[in-house]
Amino acid sequence: MDIVCTAEEEKLFSTIGAMAGRMGLECYLIGGFVRDKIMGRPTKDVDIVCTGDGIALAHAVAATFPHRPHVSFFKNFGTAHFRYNGIDVEFVGARKESYAAHSRKPEVTEGTIEDDQRRRDLTINALAISLNSNNYGRLIDPFDGLGDIERKIIRTPLEPDTTFSDDPLRMMRAIRFAAQLGFAIVPEVFESIRRNRSRLKIVSQERITDELNKIMATPTPSIGLDLLYRSGLLQEFFPQMVALSGVEIVEGKGHKDNFYHTLQVIDNTAAKSDDLWLRWAALLHDIGKPATKKFEEGHGWTFHGHEVVGERMTPKIFRQLKLPQNEKMKYVAKLVALHLRPISLTKEDITDSAMRRLLFDAGEDLEDLMILCESDITSKNRQKVKRYLENFELVKIRLREVEEKDRIRSWQPPISGDDIMRIFGIGPSREVGILKTTIREAILDGIIPNDHAAAYELLLGKAKEMNLSPLGK
Incomplete structure (x- = not known):
């Protein structure tokens, strides 16, 4: 054999x-x-x-x-x-x-x-x-x-227009194998993909997304994603990502090409993690930028609130691409929403309270969020990247110190909603929510320590303001 x-x-x-x-x-x-x-x-x-x-x-x-x-x-x-x-x-x-x-x-x-x-x-x-x-x-x-394996090239057995028109999913597969194997698609095959890209519309979204996920799982996902973009296939099923591309210049000021920035962030993430859904968070982290792009006189381009818009877009994109509507989607949306937070903590005079809130909001996904944020530090200026990464290391040290002191990540309220209802003899209500929130915010702000005695004392004081009394008193 x-x-x-x-x-x-x-x-x-x-x-x-x-x-x-x-x-x-x-x-x-x-x-x-x-x-x-x-x-x-x-x-x-x-x-x-x-x-x-x-x-x-x-x-x-x-x-x-x-x-x-x-x-x-x-x-x-x-x-x-x-x-x-x-x-x-x-x-x-x-x-x-x-x-x-x-x-x-x-x-x-x-x-x-x-x-x-x-x-x-x-x-x-x-x-x-x-x-x-x-x-x-x-x-x-x-x-x-066998010769094509030796030459590391992607070709079709028949004339490519025939191969791709017969089964348009083969265009996705050609790009996926180029990405997986590190092979080059020969020019006539790539041009055929461009010509036949609209045929992809007759393929089910589930099969397209299966190939996309295989591209996302490769060691360097940007190779396949760039081929999808340059061939025009990406526009056929994922126009929101295509909308990231391009640079607009006003008054001599331009923003970076957010499409290629996103590809760099995905590759940086892939170098640190094999988790497909963390890679999806990297892909979608700036997806809200086209909708929030604005030129401000005297300042330049801004994308205020793009993380909030991106969080809202994530469930819609998952539905469109027939990705799972479950905890995976919620995880991706959460990381998209939080992806600017650790970077903002690199500024001076950041309080322990801000650190606690990030620990609380990120919870068990903190490590993945930190991978995403570190991967998001991209620039052609090496000194700038070096400075940002050094600052980011200081943030990680501060987060560890605050977590060890306050145990916020695995935080369970020292007094639960059930406890509050039992103490005051009330059922589920707005009052229970207010009391729970008061305790949580006080702990996160460092007003009281994360323990039962301090929380109980605060609870009684806030309840008195609301004309609530413990049972038996």
């Missing part, structure tokens, strides 16, 4: 090849597994294509193993899947496809291995290895995908 496989993989492939032979089928390893093995990348997803019934072959192969793995299959798509010793194995019959201009749903007919390779998205994903007894292990590479 032209690729290096583990003993488990060799056993699996020889079993599949032998069963295909008994069933009178040709059978091949194809796609990402072959590509990644050639490139020395880890992979656990195996795609098998056969000339005939892929579902029947999957069932027959699974039946030969002692533990008889469960086979999931989809008759409409002609695909089947099982797991074998930690390896995901998918079977499909070789097919050829033809598309109507208005639809992504192809007319599918049985085909040869050559037909199947022609319908693949990229040459590097059209590589196949025979599992047949007469040429077991032979690489089948009709489009020089």
Whole structure:
């Protein structure tokens, strides 16, 4: 075999090849597994294509193993899947496809291995290895995908307009693989993406966002995001991000290009964290700037309140992109809302109260917020960046000191709403909220320490002002 496989993989492939032979089928390893093995990348997803019934072959192969793995299959798509010793194995019959201009749903007919390779998205994903007894292990590479791996380029098996018009998601995949692998998209393919970008409208948002998230998860997300922008694809599904681009100059004063600033912040964040949602917070941290941009005479460009606007935009963007409407979205919105706060604490004479409030508002997400804020320090002036980062380190030290002293991050009110209702014999009401807020604000402002006795004394005083008395008094 032209690729290096583990003993488990060799056993699996020889079993599949032998069963295909008994069933009178040709059978091949194809796609990402072959590509990644050639490139020395880890992979656990195996795609098998056969000339005939892929579902029947999957069932027959699974039946030969002692533990008889469960086979999931989809008759409409002609695909089947099982797991074998930690390896995901998918079977499909070789097919050829033809598309109507208005639809992504192809007319599918049985085909040869050559037909199947022609319908693949990229040459590097059209590589196949025979599992047949007469040429077991032979690489089948009709489009020089192996050469493209060596040259580190992205090309399509067919003329690119045909490939992309047939299945417009392939444009997103071409950019995603360029970003993941560090390959260059050849000019004719990139120009074809630009020409066909409007075809992306017939693809479901869920599939587009799945590719976008894979780009966001790459070591350097800016590569793929910049390709999406320059190709025009980003405008098709995420115009709010495109609106960040460009520089406007008035009276000789210009603001920075917030699109490319955002890409730098995402890359800075990615260098410190693999968390996809923290990277999304980096992507959206300045999303409110276009709506708040204003030129002020004698001062220059301002973006006052862009963090508040960005926080409000986040749920709408998540809905638009079919991202989760759950705690992930709330986490991103929270970081967008808070992303200026730590930077503001680098100024002199910042009180412990301001530190406490940031600790309280950020809570368990403080470390992620600090990563985002540090990543947001970008400038071509190295001395300026160095000075900002040094100031930021001082803020981190102050935050640690205040947290150790006041235990605000994991703060639970020393007197809860339930306690207040029990003490005064009242039900849920505006008065309970006022008393809770009074205690919280006093602790955050440093008026009283974060303990029960001080909070209880303050509670009684405030309750007296409100004509409330404890039960039994």
